[in-house]
Amino acid sequence: MKRWLRDNGLTLTLMLVFLLSILGMAIAGFAHESRELALHGEAPPRFLAYLGSGTFVSAVFENWESEFLQMSAYVMLTAFLFQRGSAESLDPDDPHRPGDTLPARLHGRIRRWLYSYGLGLSLAGLFVLSFTIHWLASAAAANEEAARHGGEITSVVSYLFDPLLWFESFQNWQSEFLSTAMLIVLSIFLRFKGSPESKPVSAPHGQTGA
Numbered sequence: 001m002k003r004w005l006r007d008n009g010l011t012l013t014l015m016l017v018f019l020l021s022i023l024g025m026a027i028a029g030f031a032h033e034s035r036e037l038a039l040h041g042e043a044p045p046r047f048l049a050y051l052g053s054g055t056f057v058s059a060v061f062e063n064w065e066s067e068f069l070q071m072s073a074y075v076m077l078t079a080f081l082f083q084r085g086s087a088e089s090l091d092p093d094d095p096h097r098p099g100d101t102l103p104a105r106l107h108g109r110i111r112r113w114l115y116s117y118g119l120g121l122s123l124a125g126l127f128v129l130s131f132t133i134h135w136l137a138s139a140a141a142a143n144e145e146a147a148r149h150g151g152e153i154t155s156v157v158s159y160l161f162d163p164l165l166w167f168e169s170f171q172n173w174q175s176e177f178l179s180t181a182m183l184i185v186l187s188i189f190l191r192f193k194g195s196p197e198s199k200p201v202s203a204p205h206g207q208t209g210a
Contacts, residue, residue: 022060029056040148054140058168061137065130066172072123074180079120084208085188087199091208131169138165 005012026047033055034044050056082092106112114121139159146153159165183197188205192198199210 025059026051026056029059042148054137054142054144057137058134058141061130061134062168062172065127065134065169066176068123068127068130069173070176070180072120072127073177075120075123082208083184083188085205086184086208087187087197087210088184089208094209134168135160135165138168 030045030047030050033050033053037044045053078089081089083089084092103115106115136156139154139156139162142159142162142164143153145151154162187198190198191201191203193201196210199207
């Protein structure tokens with residue numbers, strides 16, 4: 001058991017922090033939603049009903065979509081583009097950069113292709129799925145709000161062109177790409193001893209790759 005915990009400690013810790021964070025988000029969001037409804041003289045929703053509401057689901061997946069977009073773009077772009085001196089980049093001058101060697105057990109062109117690009121494709125697929133759920137849930141939230149105040153109900157298709165949907169997306173996308181760029185650049189000059197995302201403490205700034 002100790003060995004298993006040691007071997008999977010990073011994932012287990014991240015998932016625990018994720019669960020605590022989304023629980024905190026749900027509790028805080030429910031309290032905020034209840035307060036807003038009370039200001040309009042409406043009864044607060046049940047907690048489980050709130051978790052299935054367009055407001056909560058939209059808020060969750062608009063963040064997930066940006067994370068999966070960031071990671072899929074990062075995985076794909078680092079396969080073709082370089083940043084000299086960064087621990088997050090392949091060395092453009094390294095003649096022994098990872099090639100296309102595949103396990104001998106893989107047969108068939110499609111299987112080999114999927115194996116070669118599966119990580120980036122999976123993350124991109126999770127981005128598309130998250131964006132779709134965000135879109136549908138955001139449309140539901142907008143219609144819930146419109147129903148409360150006698151506004152116009154919009155269709156899911158027309159909501160795809162609503163500025164609010166894209167504002168919600170771009171406000172997250174821009175921060176993800178900025179933080180990724182900062183990680184790439186800062187890893188040129190800064191170190192974190194023991195991290196595989198950092199170059200060795202004694203490595204020169206010009207060294208590329210961890």
